[in-house]
Amino acid sequence: MGLGWELALDMIDYRATDREAALGHARQVPSELRRENGGREVRLFGSDVLDFFDATRLEVSGEMDVADERFSIAVVVAGHGTVEGDFGSEPVGRGETLACAASLGHRFRAGSEHLVVVRAWVH
Numbered sequence: 451m452g453l454g455w456e457l458a459l460d461m462i463d464y465r466a467t468d469r470e471a472a473l474g475h476a477r478q479v480p481s482e483l484r485r486e487n488g489g490r491e492v493r494l495f496g497s498d499v500l501d502f503f504d505a506t507r508l509e510v511s512g513e514m515d516v517a518d519e520r521f522s523i524a525v526v527v528a529g530h531g532t533v534e535g536d537f538g539s540e541p542v543g544r545g546e547t548l549a550c551a552a553s554l555g556h557r558f559r560a561g562s563e564h565l566v567v568v569r570a571w572v573h
Contacts, residue, residue, distance in 0.1 A: 480507075487512035489560075494568070503572045510558045510565040517555040520571050524548040528566035532559045542567075 483491045488511040495505060508514050510531065524533075530543040535556035542548065542558070542565070550556065550569070558567055
């Protein structure tokens with residue numbers, strides 16, 4: 451960001467805090483967007499930041515389509531399963547990061563356990 455290390459590190463709050471205070475400070479206001487096939491999508495940020503960026507959490511127990519035509523970065527934070535589309539089917543698991551093309555609709559399918567994916571993008 452071109453701020454320099456000293457200024458960049460001054461922006462970090464190193465104090466211990468509880469979960470509610472940390473989420474409030476980060477402007478996280480989770481709200482459910484949709485339910486589909488036993489799973490759900492939850493928006494992670496409040497409306498005051500949506501002009502700049504957004505992130506959602508997909509909690510997949512069966513399968514969930516992603517057809518919003520936005521380039522996103524998806525991080526698998528729990529479980530194992532597949533990402534599927536016109537490109538075929540690829541296995542995904544906890545710790546993997548994917549770059550998802552805006553023009554390529556796809557779906558996440560849970561394996562033997564729930565799949566949790568965080569998707570993030572900028573506007």
